Amino acid sequence: MSVLAVPTDFNDLAYFEDLEAVANAVNQAAPAIDPPAWPEPMIPGTLRTPDFPEDILRGCWGDMARGVSASTQTPPALAIMCTLGVLATLLQRRFEVAPFGDDYTEPLAIWVVSASPSGTRKTAVLNSFMTPIVRWEKLQYDRYRVLIARANAARSTAKKRIEALNQQAAKCKDAAELKAIRVDIECEEMGMPEEVRAPRLFTGDTTAERLQAMLFENAERMAVHSDEPGIFRIMAGSYSSGSQNLDVFLQGHAGSALRIDRAGRMAHVDKPALSFNLMIQPGMMTEVAGSKGFRDSGLLARFMYAVPASNVGKRDVRKHSRIEPSVRDAYEQGVLSLLEGWLCEPGTTPTIKVLPLDRPAFELWIEFAQYIENNHGDDGVFESIRDWTSKLAGAVARIAALLELSDVGLGAQTVTADAMGRAVRLAHVLIPHAQAAFGLLGTDSTDSDALAVLKWVQTNGYEEFTRRDCQKAMEGRFRSVDKLKLALDRLDAMDCIQEHKRHNKGARPTIYYRVNPKLLDPLSTTSSLS
Structure with missing residues (x-):
């Protein structure tokens, strides 16, 4: 079986070199394709809410x-x-x-x-x-206005009458007369109409x-x-x-x-x-x-x-x-x-x-x-x-x-x-x-954490960042990677960032995130968190 001196297709290329060479050739031959447009991002704490059924x-x-x-x-x-x-x-x-x-x-x-x-x-x-x-x-x-006026007048008169009787009782020295005054006060109290309200x-x-x-x-x-x-x-x-x-x-x-x-x-x-x-x-x-x-x-x-x-x-x-x-x-x-x-x-x-x-x-x-x-x-x-x-x-x-x-x-x-x-x-x-x-209300802790990450991104103008760099910069807030991951997942779900992996030879892949450009555009209505 003869061996071709010059590769004529991807199979021959893989035979003479390796799969990485094939990938490079594909990338060079492929036409440029614009990445898909980013959707409109949502700021943490402002979830997209469904319409009420009419x-x-x-x-x-x-x-x-x-x-x-x-x-x-x-x-x-x-x-x-x-x-x-x-x-x-x-x-x-x-x-x-x-x-x-x-x-x-x-x-x-x-x-x-x-x-x-x-x-x-x-x-x-x-x-x-x-x-x-x-x-x-x-x-x-x-409808109640006349009743209210009538009751208020009767109550006012009764209160004045009771006040006068109390003053009379305070000066009275005769026991029989004092008892009679007290009976009069009691009658006024009992006869006072209830307050009427509309x-x-x-x-x-x-x-x-x-x-x-x-x-x-x-x-x-x-x-x-x-x-x-x-x-x-x-x-x-x-x-x-x-x-x-x-x-x-x-x-x-x-x-x-x-x-x-x-x-x-x-x-x-x-x-x-x-x-x-x-x-x-x-x-x-x-x-x-x-x-x-x-x-x-x-x-x-x-x-x-x-x-x-x-x-x-x-x-x-x-x-x-x-x-x-x-x-x-x-x-x-x-x-x-x-x-x-x-x-x-x-x-x-x-x-x-x-x-x-x-x-x-x-x-x-x-x-x-x-x-x-x-x-x-x-x-x-x-x-x-x-x-x-x-x-x-x-x-x-x-x-x-x-x-x-x-x-x-x-x-x-x-x-x-x-x-x-x-x-x-x-x-x-x-x-x-x-x-x-x-x-x-700021009572969802994950939303609060996500908002803090987003402010860090916008303050520094990052188009992309790694999880490691984010945790290091905000170590006072994120002492565990699990807490940070919850915040990053929330931002991903709200179309603020996208998670990617960068493969490294002989090492674990690096987790990094691309930022929605609309969050960095000063003319965008969603770019400000104020």
Whole structure:
């Protein structure tokens, strides 16, 4: 067999030289191919969040949510969260849900917070949903105005009369006369009418102390609807020398008995129900995170979060659509229908109706609860937010009951599989929104580490770097390579960097990372972490 003196193909080249020569020849012969374009990177703490499914709400509630979203050109998440806040306001303390059909019940108070930047028309969304509630409150005030004035006049006269009798008693020296004065004082006290107040459904800004009184005054239920973050500052103690008073908020979510016995103030509330519907700027989430007590107390875990992508820069300014009057009217009628029977006699509270789950609804709920349980343990998918996921199954039961009542009305007897299925679908969407929110809160340690690495990369302008160099430069933060690897994996998953291996002869390969050029481009909107 003759041997060719000159190689004529890759097989001959490999025979005369080696495989490395073949690789070099292939590289020289191959046409230049541009590397694939980098996707848009995500900054740690701002996960890509899915859209809310628009079919979660039915009837007039769904029509109104879609109408508001279209009219304001805002993500469906804002309207859906507002609707849930309204439903909870109307139905809390009147209904509860019993997932197992026994003594374990969940009240229908829910806490929702939507994080959206300034200029995203949060106020317009909130006002659209609150208009009939504001109108109802004003109507009640007009109806009660005469009663309030009459009661206030009688109370004022009685107090003045008691004050005068007390002064007379202080000077009296005759025992029989003193006894008669005391009887008169007692009669005035007993005859003094109770203070009359117009019914209230919600407030926007209140202290913990005033909230305790409002729960007492309004048959043990109250809601906070606001597009300002003031309530968080109040919770953090900004207006009380840094002293936090979270008990009334936490008890209002759980329905735990509230007992206030302080000098000049007494309130006994057996089953308080407090709901939140807040719309704030993402930057305020960082301010919220500054309070360690918020996370440790479980307060942050009680909120359901919506962190939709901003619509700023994507709206069509020529497009103007209004909410159809028929949609607004139907929504207002829906609100009023759920308010039937809301009013109570002074000093009384409504009877609570408990809704069990039908069998198919229970199977959907228990399967979801097990899925959450399986994934929020150590090293689980939800480990970093397990305080939040620990409350998610209960929140799903609450949402399902609200959806059932919005579908069927006050005559609902059970929570059906249809309502539960929609609640579970919503919960699967709420999970990544919560992960994004906790990233904004700075409470996800891996996100915090990833953000620190990204700042190091951008400060030094690195187009690529090795894992070894990164750990050495940040050894104060990353004393173990495992902690660094978690942060680098997070950045890789968010398209900020790409992991590569450089093979070394006779040695282990070097792990290095290429940086998304968009993070180094000063003109890119994603290049700044400020």
